[in-house]
Amino acid sequence: MNAPASESTTPVGVFVGLATLDVIHRVSAAPAPNQKITSSTQFVAAGGPAANAAVTFAALGGTAVLVTALGDDPVAALVKADLLTFGVRVIDAAEGSMRSVPVSAVTVIESTGDRSVVSADAVNSDASPPADLEAVVAGADVVLVDGHHPLIACAAAEHAAARVTTSVVDAGRWKPVMSELIPHATDVVCSADFRIPGTSDTATTAAAIVGSGVRTVVTTHGGEPVEWWSEGFSGSVDVEPVAVVDTLGAGDAFHGAYAYYSTQTDAVPERIAGAAHVAALRCSVIGPRAWLGRLSTDTLHYP
Template identity: 60%
Template structure:
């Protein structure tokens, strides 16, 4: 029996404090939440949890430190079978916290956080041995030193999570096998998602994927282009849905013989499951049923 694929995820970890609300409060108002959740968050961290939940071996290279906040993040990630490589040098600094409000009727979320500025990484650990055994590597660009070191040492295909433009993207994009860009991501000098995709292809990125919420996912590969419609669901919580899509794409990209539209379709189904399930982690309990359906 083949060993499960090894995915290495490089980037941001946060503590997400999530409240579900009927409506977001206006200025100087308060509201009572209908539910609350506390879990690890961040693009790379959520993608790693997804990869592990699907059956892969997930390693997260990030910055946590040893603050009480970091202990909560670490506990949640380890509970979900994610192995952590902590690159923090300022061990006593607080790990970042994100405050999230999710509107119950639509699933839309608002996020306020300090991202990687709370715990900067000045030098990367030695990653060559770890990356030599990886089947896929994802970078989110939030810790540029880590992202650039990982793409330098990577042997496996590199997937770039392009949520928003960061200066380090100039280094990362030419090294990517696949770039998964949000609808809002713009390469400087481009005006929309379409021109951004063309700019990425002109830089030599082999696979470009752009996500558009509930609208069809667009992809380009080897001169082909097409769309994949995501499943239609009643969204109640979209927090982290893009991260889940990225982690699932990485997992299905490791499956022998998989093609780009199949990976996208399966990843979209996993992300849809996240959107229709309240909370950061409860959707994982429903994942085995979805995988059984996928297998036929």
């Protein structure tokens, strides 16, 4: 069992990447062209891969720090306030400037929990790393990057590698910066759709990542077993069945929980089991935040 590298017994996670404002509507069916429909429920919350992972890490009992670029736009104030409410400290690399904060329009189908998202992102962001980034990373037990705000992501990954800190890449989809981030990572957590250019499936993608020197590769497949490859070993971990009502942010929850459990155990299957349990819980509760209240009793000491 790993002990946190920080002085406190509470693990510290630094999450680098995208924060958005999500406007979420639950609907009975997706709207047709030129159709207006009324949602049954709506939510407004901070979103984005790194932000959601940080919220999950904090809910599990960790100290979560999000490094992003928001600026002083009124929408940014909403994002920061929501994240603070859920225990995430935000380091804003764009503080003092006016930027356009990405806003995501999200629909969730009531009968299946499937979500559709239209959003701007920060893949091509030119935001520079904050001056204290090296010190922030030095205090971390785990660092996660999602490939958004690439200049900040690369700097964080390099600082983590220099300190031999666990460094997780959220590989939801291929982004050009991935070719720079992956060689610095200890762990790469991939969606089933993620492909290294020139590879054809999850197995060849995993082989390419392992071949680049990454210690552990994990690939999720929704409700199907999670595959993993680590230091010459491989296997899979079953995902518990749940009644799925809302899949928004489930992958982000998996990543945040995986980062948390990486500070608790060296055993890859145990990390995955904990993360899969958290992601399943996320899918079983409607709304972006209500599910967090169940973590303290259902998952804090899991696995």
